Amino acid sequence: MELSKIKIGNKRGALELSIGTIVILVLAMSMLILGLILVRTIFSGATDNVSTMNEKVRQEINDLFVEDQKGVLKLAEGNAKIKQGDPFGVAFGIINTGKTQKFRWSTIVEDDNIRKKCGVTDREAEAWMTTGSSGNVNLLSGDKYADAIIFNIPEGSVNDISQCIIRYKLIIKQEDGDPYITLPFNIDVDN
Numbered sequence: 001m002e003l004s005k006i007k008i009g010n011k012r013g014a015l016e017l018s019i020g021t022i023v024i025l026v027l028a029m030s031m032l033i034l035g036l037i038l039v040r041t042i043f044s045g046a047t048d049n050v051s052t053m054n055e056k057v058r059q060e061i062n063d064l065f066v067e068d069q070k071g072v073l074k075l076a077e078g079n080a081k082i083k084q085g086d087p088f089g090v091a092f093g094i095i096n097t098g099k100t101q102k103f104r105w106s107t108i109v110e111d112d113n114i115r116k117k118c119g120v121t122d123r124e125a126e127a128w129m130t131t132g133s134s135g136n137v138n139l140l141s142g143d144k145y146a147d148a149i150i151f152n153i154p155e156g157s158v159n160d161i162s163q164c165i166i167r168y169k170l171i172i173k174q175e176d177g178d179p180y181i182t183l184p185f186n187i188d189v190d191n
Contacts, residue, residue: 070097070181071172079165081188085155087130089148090185094172096139102175106134107149110184111167118164118189120157125166128153128187153189164189 074091082088094103107129109122118125126133131150139145149170158164170183 070095071170071183073170073183073185075185078185079188080151080185081190082151082153083190084153084157087150087152089132089150091146091148092170092183093144093146094137094139094180095144096141098141098174100138100140102136102138103145103172103180104134104136104175105170105172107168107170109166110169114166118158118166124157128157151187158189 072093074093080088080090092105094105096103107126109125111117111122111125114120114122114125128151129149130152132148135147137145137147165186165188168185168187170185172180172182174180
């Protein structure tokens, strides 16, 4: 008799253990699903905010165009102060004042004393441009295009920032290679 009571007790314990395991698994899956929904909501909200911000920047660039102007930069007096380790975007715009055509742009360093001032080479300073430093676009006559050059200067890449101001040029050319407009700007590297 006692042997049958032990077997029944073991079965009851095993049943309780498996019900507890199932409850824990259901709770864990619920938490995982809720966590995934939360992450998706956060990221979709973030991408919506970025596209809204981009539209506002495009509108501001469009407002910068004046009569007979072929290109603009959204920078105060052509200068940007960029903190090392923080991404920064230099917005620009192109307007086609002629016939429909394709435009190409590239951004280069135009600074002879860069090694002396900043301790980096032209190539290193050009590598700080992570996105948008070059590209092309087809524009109908009178159409405008806006984009941004994203800079990301790694921390510690410039030791003496007291005089590290680098001159860049955004060169925009027509499809036949003829110059369309050149937009110079300065990057002031900060800690």
